[in-house]
Amino acid sequence: MAIVSTDKQRRRERSMSGMALHGFVFKKISVTPFLECDISCEREIRCQSYNYVIGEKSCELNNRTREARPKNFHSDPARFYHVRFFGRAPLGSIPELPAESCREIKASEGKDVISKKYWLDLSASGKTALVYCDMEIEEKAVDIAFVIGASGAQASSVFARMVAILKNFANEYEISDDKTRVALVDYNGPAIARVFFNDGYSKANFTSFMSSIPGPGGQPGTLSGAFTKVRDEVFTTQKGERLSAENILVVLTQGNFDENSTEIRNDITNFRSNAVKVIVFAITEEPGIDKWEKISSGINLIVIPEPSKDTEEAKKSSHAVSKEFRSCAEVKAFGYSSDGHYLLRLSDSCKDPTRIYCHNMSSNTPQEFITLESGTENNFAIVYAQMLIRRGHCSGAVQSTLHPDRGTTYFSKVRLDITTMKILSNVFTFAQTQGGKDIPYGKAGDCYSNSHGNCRKGQFKVDLSGTRLRVRNDVNWKFSGWPESLTMQDYQKSPDGTVVSAKCGGSCGSCEPSEGFIILEPLCSIPAGRYQE
Numbered sequence: 001m002a003i004v005s006t007d008k009q010r011r012r013e014r015s016m017s018g019m020a021l022h023g024f025v026f027k028k029i030s031v032t033p034f035l036e037c038d039i040s041c042e043r044e045i046r047c048q049s050y051n052y053v054i055g056e057k058s059c060e061l062n063n064r065t066r067e068a069r070p071k072n073f074h075s076d077p078a079r080f081y082h083v084r085f086f087g088r089a090p091l092g093s094i095p096e097l098p099a100e101s102c103r104e105i106k107a108s109e110g111k112d113v114i115s116k117k118y119w120l121d122l123s124a125s126g127k128t129a130l131v132y133c134d135m136e137i138e139e140k141a142v143d144i145a146f147v148i149g150a151s152g153a154q155a156s157s158v159f160a161r162m163v164a165i166l167k168n169f170a171n172e173y174e175i176s177d178d179k180t181r182v183a184l185v186d187y188n189g190p191a192i193a194r195v196f197f198n199d200g201y202s203k204a205n206f207t208s209f210m211s212s213i214p215g216p217g218g219q220p221g222t223l224s225g226a227f228t229k230v231r232d233e234v235f236t237t238q239k240g241e242r243l244s245a246e247n248i249l250v251v252l253t254q255g256n257f258d259e260n261s262t263e264i265r266n267d268i269t270n271f272r273s274n275a276v277k278v279i280v281f282a283i284t285e286e287p288g289i290d291k292w293e294k295i296s297s298g299i300n301l302i303v304i305p306e307p308s309k310d311t312e313e314a315k316k317s318s319h320a321v322s323k324e325f326r327s328c329a330e331v332k333a334f335g336y337s338s339d340g341h342y343l344l345r346l347s348d349s350c351k352d353p354t355r356i357y358c359h360n361m362s363s364n365t366p367q368e369f370i371t372l373e374s375g376t377e378n379n380f381a382i383v384y385a386q387m388l389i390r391r392g393h394c395s396g397a398v399q400s401t402l403h404p405d406r407g408t409t410y411f412s413k414v415r416l417d418i419t420t421m422k423i424l425s426n427v428f429t430f431a432q433t434q435g436g437k438d439i440p441y442g443k444a445g446d447c448y449s450n451s452h453g454n455c456r457k458g459q460f461k462v463d464l465s466g467t468r469l470r471v472r473n474d475v476n477w478k479f480s481g482w483p484e485s486l487t488m489q490d491y492q493k494s495p496d497g498t499v500v501s502a503k504c505g506g507s508c509g510s511c512e513p514s515e516g517f518i519i520l521e522p523l524c525s526i527p528a529g530r531y532q533e
Contacts, residue, residue, distance in 0.1 A: 014083050020051040020076035024069065025060040032057065041084050046097050048088060048108075052080040063097060068108035092118030095128045102133035102319060103172065122312035129312075132334070134322040141245040142173065142180045143197050145234050147227070148213075148252045149187030150283075151220035158283050159188065159215050161310055162252040165281055167207055168314035169250060175203040181240060182206055185229045186213055187221030193233045198240025223257040227267035235276065244526060246351070247276040248321055251295065255284045259294035268295050269373060269466050275352045275525050277343065279321050281305065281314075297355055299340035300331075327418055328358035328366035337361050341371065346418055350524035354468050357413055359429065369413040369430060370423075373466030376410035376432070381439035383407050384446035384457035384505060391507045394455040403447045403508070407436030414441050416520070421472075423518040442477075442518050444502065445510025450482065456489045456503035458510065462518065463499045469520045470497035477502060481509025496523070 027047075029040055034052065037059035041047040044061055048068070051060040055078060065083055066073040068091055073081070091108040092099040098121040099105045106113050117130045146166055150159040173180040177200055184195040195201065195209065230249060235241050249271060257264060271278055279301040280292045292302040300320055305313040324345045325331045331342050339361050343353035357369040372379045385406035386398040413430035414423050425440035433439070446458035464470060471493070477500070479488050488511050491502040504511035 014085055016081045018075060018077050018079070019066075019073060019081045020060075020079035021049060021062050021064065021066050021069065021073050021081060022076075023072045024062040024064040025051070026063050027061040028058055029061070030056070030058045037082065038085075041082075042087055045089060045094065047084055048091070048097075049081065049083045051076075052082060054078055054080070064091070065108055067110070068099075068104055070107075092120060092133075095119045098128040100124060101172065101315060102131070102135065105133060106135055120315075122315045129316075131316050132319050132323050134319050136322075140322070141178070141242055142248060143183070143235070143241055143245045144170070144173070144180060144248045144250060145183040145185065145197075145230050146170075146250045146252065147185045147187060147223070147230060149191075149221055149223070149226065150216050150254060151188075151256060152254065155188075155216035155220075158254060161283060161307065162281070163210055163213070165252065165305070165310050165314045166250070167210055168311050169318050170203065170206060172315055172318035173203075175201060175206055181242070181245070183230075183234045183239070184210075185226045185234060187223065187226040188214065188216045189218050189221050191221045191225035191229045193229050196234065196239040197242075223251070223253055224261060224263040224267065227264065227271075231267055231270055235274070246526065247274070249276050249278045250281070251278060252281045252283070255282055255286060255291060259291050264295065272297070272355060272373070272468065273466050275468060275523075277301070277321055277353065279303070279317060281317075293340060296341075297353075298342040299338055300336055300342055324353070328356070328361065328368050331358055332361055332366050344368070344418070346421065347522050347524070347528075349528050350522045351526040351528050352468060352522055352524050354522055356416070356418075368416045368418050370416050370464070370467055370469065371413050372411060372463065374463040376412050378461055378463035378465075378499075379411040379414075379441070381407075381409045381411075381441055381443050381460045382458050383436070383439050383444065383510070384448055385435060386457070387447045388449050391450045394449055394451050394453045402436075405437055405445070407433050407439045409433045409439040409441075411441055420517075421520045423520065425518065440512070442500070443510065443512040444504040445481070445508065446505030447508035448505050450486075450507035452483075452486065454489060456505040458505040459501070459503045460511070461499070461501040463501075464520070465498050467498075468523045470523055471500055472519045472521050473497065475517075475519050476514045477511050478514040479504060479506075479509060479511045481506040483507070498523075 037050050037052055041050050046063045047061045048065045049062045089097055092105045098119040113135050115135045118133050119128050120131045121128050148162050181197040182201055183197050185193050278297045280296045282292050282304045289302050296302045303313050303317050341355050341357050344356045346354050357371050359367045359369050383406050385402045389397045389399055409431050411431045415427035428438045442462050444458035444460040448457045449455040486506045489503040493500045
């Protein structure tokens with residue numbers, strides 16, 4: 001008969017006659033009174049449950065519960081199964097009791113388990129590590145596409161490693177039509193899409209399929225060819241992509257591609273514009289991460305595993321890709337210390353991550369910057385230098401003196417206050433100025449002419465294309481200066497709010513955001529709370 005008790009995690013069946021947990025005994029002791037098993041278990045920090053062996057009057061101390069390992073819980077007439085009731089350490093909460101996976105912790109501890117760092121022994125080698133577990137990973141709708149291919153003298157062994165990494169990564173997800181859908185592009189030869197999101201794969205048949213993919217041979221394919229297949233044939237609603245799902249692209253590569261090629265750059269821009277998270281497994285001995293950072297969504301999503309750690313890194317990475325950071329300070333607190341790009345969630349109302357550059361990560365106050373993917377040629381602020389002698393005209397001879405506040409500033413990154421979502425336009429850490437003063441982002445002016453003709457020489461351009469950010473609808477620009485009747489010329493704001501530009505000036509005159517700040521908001525494809533269709 002089962003005795004039902006309650007601990008702080010959940011209600012458990014404490015004792016079950018004729019049942020036992022097999023395969024997790026770490027200590028066996030002889031006892032006289034039956035209750036000594038309880039006492040012995042409570043003295044062992046690793047003890048989660050025990051089997052009482054009736055004929056031997058002994059107890060087998062287990063480092064797992066039947067909830068953690070239901071497949072190992074079997075009928076056994078010679079034993080009673082008992083769960084530890086008092087002082088049980090949750091699985092993964094201490095280094096002496098590491099779990100094999102985040103899923104095992106969730107099974108062991110029940111629905112109240114929270115997302116945080118736990119102790120895991122991912123490779124079953126006895127080496128433990130603190131790993132972040134996103135306990136909601138199986139609750140989200142996720143569409144994961146894999147690209148895989150190898151070439152060269154070691155192609156066969158490299159490809160075998162890639163397949164093993166892919167299987168371990170995928171094993172952390174519940175692959176089904178309503179949870180995690182998978183797709184795969186093979187570029188061992190000319191790139192071919194072998195699996196689509198609407199093919200209805202389960203974890204078992206996807207793993208089986210992976211073992212059947214033909215290995216390298218013949219003319220090798222290219223990563224750019226694989227990206228084109230992913231873009232045109234995989235991440236499409238016609239092939240089962242869900243608009244409400246999180247999109248992840250897992251790239252397994254040796255690095256035999258030109259990261260600066262037009263094809264690669266255009267495909268990566270497309271992925272970033274469509275909120276596709278890109279994680280890179282680089283099978284290489286080359287030092288440095290610059291090459292991989294060009295295609296990954298963040299430097300924490302670059303994995304260069306040692307051969308002995310493929311399994312561990314694959315399992316860890318599945319949770320790294322789902323981890324949500326809110327600031328660079330939080331990224332640092334989590335253990336990352338390198339300047340670079342990370343994915344941050346900037347809005348409570350939107351699940352889409354934003355690729356943010358974290359600067360000064362070695363300090364106590366790291367700062368957030370937006371990398372302007374459209375380039376410095378599309379992000380500039382100009383206060384024009386020259387001034388006409390005859391100000392009432394639009395052209396002619398110019399004065400020998402120059403505008404005292406002149407300058408041309410080009411921006412590659414701009415500082416973002418993530419609390420207010422305001423661009424701090426006067427921060428020039430990643431800006432270059434030619435011929436004068438630093439000009440704030442989004443400002444322009446001149447002292448060239450007071451004519452009402454098309455004479456303005458000062459100009460600015462804000463281009464947030466590819467950043468997944470837009471200028472808020474209520475942000476506008478204003479003219480100030482003389483004559484007061486002048487206005488901005490060629491003022492344009494794109495319908496999606498990603499590009500704003502204008503020409504400004506007078507005698508003298510300038511333009512800048514009406515309220516003094518450029519305020520942004522994320523481009524949102526997944527509103528918070530909408531992960532299922």
